[in-house]
Amino acid sequence: MLAGEVHGRDAKKQFGEAAFAVVPFGSLEYHGPHSPLGTDLYLAQGFAQRIDPSLKPLIYPAVPYSACPGKTSSYPGTITIDLPVFHRYLEAVLDGICRCGIQRIVLLNAHDGNMGAARTAAEQVTARWKDASFLLINWWQMAAVDAPEKLGFFQGTTGRGHGGPYEMSALKALRPDLVEVRKGDRELTPPDALSELPYVLVEGTPRGWDGYTGNIQQISLETGEWIAAEVTANMNRLIASWLSSQDITESGDS
Template identity: 65%
Template sequence: MDVIGVHGREISHVTESAQFAVVPLGSVEYHGPHSPLGTDTILAEGFAKRVDAALRPLIYPTLPFSACPGKTQHYPGTISVRPSIFIEYLTDVVEGICRLGICNIVLLNAHDGNMGPARVVAESVTSTYPDASFLIINWWQMASVDFTQQLGLFQGTAGRGHGGPYEMSAVKALRPEMVTVQESDLELDSCPPLSSLPYVLVEGTPQGWDGYTGHIQQCSLEAGQTIVVEASRNMNLLIQEWLDMKKKTNKEAK
């Protein structure tokens, strides 16, 4: 259910029937000449709509403004909110949801820069509301890194990267008219991995970067539809497992 359409007289019934709230997190950020500034907002909203209604979610509006990294802040169209302000804003939003009595909250994220603030907010709010449980979902992690390679969706690349074919194909599946790759748009090779181990590398001007990266000529509707189906399926399985765990824990506590 979409919270925007809930009438005042219905609030108690809706909050009692909802198993969890969904807060989509987006951004207004440059993603290359071929991509909309609202890429992350489109993705956050799109995947929120694909949360299985049978799980009884209460869907909140997407938060469109957030903290953007230095490597995109100076590109035209990017609007960046200071991280401290975004953390305070998101804290107020989720505490308002907790005050309604909804203790299970999914932060459904589509913007890399939201990962740190979302974790900070979740950890902080659980100190005020001990019964609160946050599931932070980054949509692009709902399909394995080698998923596109196993299916041969892209050639010579997994497609990952800001504004790259993985992300923009997913946008194309949700809003086909919003991705417009032209022959003159540059193909960019991102920095090769430093290790097979997970790591975080933060740079103001990464290798193979012009406000985006990747072999964008490989963006396709077909690849995007496959990615969105896989990510949505795994997202709903993850949410179901989380809810089942919460029910089991609550039952054992009684």
């Protein structure tokens, strides 16, 4: 069910029938010559539409603009929102959904820069709505990092990176009309990982970077269809488990 299509006369009833709300988050940001500016927006919307309807989601319109990092802000087409402004806006959206009576909310994210703001906003909203529960899902974390390489989809790379083969193959599966790699498009091989463990490295001008990175000639529909299917299956399992845990908690409190 799409929140934007609910009529006012039916809002109370239909909102009451939803098991949870979904807020997709994207950005309008340069992703390379081969990729649309709305890459993150279309990924967030696309995976939101792949949530199992039997789970009873109420899907809100995607947030299209966000805070973008300095390393993409100077490239054509990028629109970046001041972080405090974005945070206040996001907090107001989530607070408004809670006031509508829906306090289980999936934050379905497709932009790395949204992660901190989404979590902080959720923490602040739960200070006011004690029964609220937010599940933050970053779509790219819903499949094993090295799986496409092990399966032979990528050669010599996991494909991860902004505008790279992992992200753009996934978008090609959702919107094949929007990804166009040409023979002359430059490949930008990212540096080797510093560690197998998670870490965060922030640089103004990373190595192997020109507003995007990666061996983009390896982008393919076949790879994207595998990634999208894996992400969809794992995402739906995670949401179902979250809803089940919420139901158990509420049952125990009654």
